[in-house]
Amino acid sequence: MPRTFGSALDEFVACQRSTALFDYSFLLRLRVKGLQAAEAVSNLCRRDFSSMAVGTVRYALYASSSGELISDLTVWQIGPETIDIMSGRAADVREITAALVTYDVNVFDLSDQTAALALQGPATNACLQELVDRGEVAEIPSFGFRELGIVGKHCIVGRLGFTGLDGVEILCTPDDASRLWQLLAQMSRPAGFMAADMLRLTAGLPLFSQEFAPPVTAADVGLSRIWKPFASTTEFREPQVARVLFRARWASDTTTALPDVLWTDGGAFPPPVNTVAVTSICNNPTAADLIGMGYVSLKNKSNQLSDTAGLLSNIQLIKIFGEQPP
Structure with missing residues (x-):
């Protein structure tokens, strides 16, 4: 995905007001198939997927044996004993495949057979519906997916995204993606990484390559509700x-x-009291300042904050996720 198709701000505005089109084909796709598919993926992500219905998607985390987060995933229940895992981290294919070797499952790397386009924004349903052969895009529930024919191409369309807005991800073959991109780009604004970054920061969403770079756990990030240590572990x-x-x-x-x-690898972490370790930052698309994400110590006692690099001023917290400083 390029950084921009011309103007990141225009792409941001188009997504918020109508639709924007993103190419997420960098995502990797693993298929886990077998009697122990749900058990294997549940243990991998420390989230119970045993009751997932076919046609649903859940957000998940992948962490080290010590609980430090590595990446985030989406888990798609394709069939009764078939689960697809989508990840943006290249090493996850090798590591997850190795982690599941003791289970009664087969793991297939479908990455080269899969392209992913994301249509995001309030006009998503109307835009995509014009190209759908049969079925209603609006009937796809949040974190659900359906198999649809789009201009004669077989696609899996899931209602999720990375912008905090309504939207869908469209999984298809790389050959079909080129044609679908051309058609969708006539009805929506192509957008790049900078606009995606503005949108997800505005929505308060973490990016694994940024927010999981420091040694943080699910509780640190505010995501402990979807990642649970096993009962017997300390x-x-x-x-x-x-x-x-x-x-x-x-x-x-x-x-x-x-x-x-x-923040860079090797920097102080946890950060000193009353200091923000900045993990993401961009120009604020809605005001003449900056918007960013990072971490503060739970020992903070003041609202007067500085950043670890000493380059920012007037730092104002918009939201605290998870545990709040006492």
Whole structure:
């Protein structure tokens, strides 16, 4: 996915007001098939998928043996004993395949056979419906999917996305994706990574490559409701930080690029008291300042915050996720 198709701000506005079209074909797809498919994926993600109905999708987390988050996944119940796992992290294919080797399942890498297009925004249903041969896009429930024919192409259409807005992801073959992109791009605004970043930050959504870069657990990120330690284990530490969404401005003497603000591997973590370890930041598309995400210590006692790089000023918390500082 390119950074932009011209203007990230215009792409952001198009998505919020109508529709935007994203190419998510970098996503990897694993199929887990067999009698123990639900058990295997449940144990991998520490979330119970045994009661998932065919045609539903759930968000999931993939973590190390010590509970530190590695990536996030979507889990699709394709059939009674068939589950697809979608991930944006290339190493997950090898690691997840190895992790499931002791279960009575077969694991297939379908990544090269799959392209993923995302249509996002309030006009998604009307836009896509014009190309659907049979069926109603509006009838697909949130975190559900249906098999649809789109201009004669077999597709799996799921109602989910990464923008905080209504939208769908369309799974098809790479050959069919080219034609579908051409048709959808005539009705919606093609958009790139910068617009996607603005949208997900505005919605308060974490990106695994950014928010999972520090050594954080599900509780630190505010996602413990979907990732549970096994009852018999005591291996996971208590939360040390809280993920936060914030607004800020550049310090008066700063002319530095946005990436220079970000926490880097080896930096202090948890961050010092009253300091934000910034993991994502971009120009605020709705105001003349910056919007970002990061972590603060649970020991914070003040609303007067600085960033670990010392490059920001007027940091104002918009939202605290999960555990709140005392």
